[in-house]
Amino acid sequence: MIKKTILVTGGAGFIGSNIVKLLCDDGHSVRIVDDLSFGFEKFVDNRAKFYKASIANDKVLDEALVGVDTVFHLAASSIIKYSIENPMSYIENNVLNGVKLLESMRRAGVKKIIFSSSASVYGEPEEIPIKESHPKKPMQPYGATKLSFENILQAYYHSFGVESTSLRYFNAYGPSDEQQPVTRAVPTWIKQILNGEPPTVYWSGNQLRDYVFVKDIAQAHLAVAELDGWNVFNIGSGTGILMRDLLQEIFLILGMETKIIDRGERPGDPERLVADISAIYKAVNWRPEVSLHDGMLETVRYYKENFQK
Numbered sequence: 001m002i003k004k005t006i007l008v009t010g011g012a013g014f015i016g017s018n019i020v021k022l023l024c025d026d027g028h029s030v031r032i033v034d035d036l037s038f039g040f041e042k043f044v045d046n047r048a049k050f051y052k053a054s055i056a057n058d059k060v061l062d063e064a065l066v067g068v069d070t071v072f073h074l075a076a077s078s079i080i081k082y083s084i085e086n087p088m089s090y091i092e093n094n095v096l097n098g099v100k101l102l103e104s105m106r107r108a109g110v111k112k113i114i115f116s117s118s119a120s121v122y123g124e125p126e127e128i129p130i131k132e133s134h135p136k137k138p139m140q141p142y143g144a145t146k147l148s149f150e151n152i153l154q155a156y157y158h159s160f161g162v163e164s165t166s167l168r169y170f171n172a173y174g175p176s177d178e179q180q181p182v183t184r185a186v187p188t189w190i191k192q193i194l195n196g197e198p199p200t201v202y203w204s205g206n207q208l209r210d211y212v213f214v215k216d217i218a219q220a221h222l223a224v225a226e227l228d229g230w231n232v233f234n235i236g237s238g239t240g241i242l243m244r245d246l247l248q249e250i251f252l253i254l255g256m257e258t259k260i261i262d263r264g265e266r267p268g269d270p271e272r273l274v275a276d277i278s279a280i281y282k283a284v285n286w287r288p289e290v291s292l293h294d295g296m297l298e299t300v301r302y303y304k305e306n307f308q309k
């Protein structure tokens with residue numbers, strides 16, 4: 001990819017900080033807009049120009065967007081449970097603030113955006129692996145905000161020529177996932193085991209999931225950055241793993257096994273989520289390169305270095 005100037009919203013978060021690192025390593029000029037509502041200053045790459053601000057702040061955005069080729073839009077509220085408790089704030093941040101960003105882009109003449117969407121747009125799948133054309137029936141406000149913004153991007157393409165690619169991530173894992181409160185299984189389990197506590201599962205760990213390493217997700221952003229038009233792709237490994245087998249992999253890497261606590265049913269949890277990733281492979285030749293074992297080794301190492309008591 002030729003050297004570009006890229007604005008990463010949410011670049012101080014888990015996935016955003018991994019993307020910023022890759023972009024800076026590749027020699028791109030990077031700007032970050034993040035209000036640190038869920039991100040961390042320690043994740044801000046010192047090679048990037050950092051604006052501590054909300055994407056809703058027109059003044060900052062007007063400055064941060066000057067000369068930008070592409071926006072990678074990761075900033076969002078992304079804790080599903082909170083979106084059920086407070087749907088208005090999720091709609092405000094993930095939809096309305098996103099539109100403010102699009103309006104700032106129009107003012108600045110920036111015509112390309114890569115958007116972090118989610119597998120949650122599908123709801124309970126009718127079949128797996130899930131293709132992009134699968135019916136969209138989000139089961140919580142969070143998924144609905146992601147689907148709404150995809151639709152808004154489609155309208156901005158047809159109405160204003162803003163080109164976009166929405167990437168529907170399945171389950172991301174990897175270093176720098178310090179989400180607070182921790183809701184994702186991988187960091188929860190690694191921290192529980194390192195602290196000598198039994199890891200907790202739901203549904204006896206029988207849910208089928210698609211785990212994709214964060215550095216592969218970052219590569220996918222580079223792969224689609226040159227695409228024209230309006231596009232939507234799944235980002236996953238293309239392979240399902242039962243949650244209980246994922247836990248066994250972590251036990252294996254940590255070299256210890258403890259008892260497991262089963263918390264039983266968790267309503268609203270799809271039974272099976274596995275991505276069909278053939279569309280993005282066909283379009284830009286992207287597919288994940290890091291095996292679950294290697295990705296998990298790196299992830300466990302991160303938590304050992306940063307969290308072991």
Ligand SMILES: NC(=O)c1ccc[n+]([C@@H]2O[C@H](COP(=O)([O-])OP(=O)(O)OC[C@H]3O[C@@H](n4cnc5c(N)ncnc54)[C@H](O)[C@@H]3O)[C@@H](O)[C@H]2O)c1
Nearest residue numbers: 010013014015034035037038039054055075076078116172
């Ligand atoms: N982690 C996953 O498994 C996963 C799966 C599907 C989709 N996604 C999406 O990917 C994106 C990144 O997820 P993540 O896991 O890195 O989350 P994260 O919470 O670590 O990162 C989001 C970042 O956005 C920032 N932010 C939130 N609202 C903002 C605003 N109004 N203005 C500026 N900054 C703001 C936060 O401070 C945070 O640094 C999100 O859009 C999320 O919905 C994540």
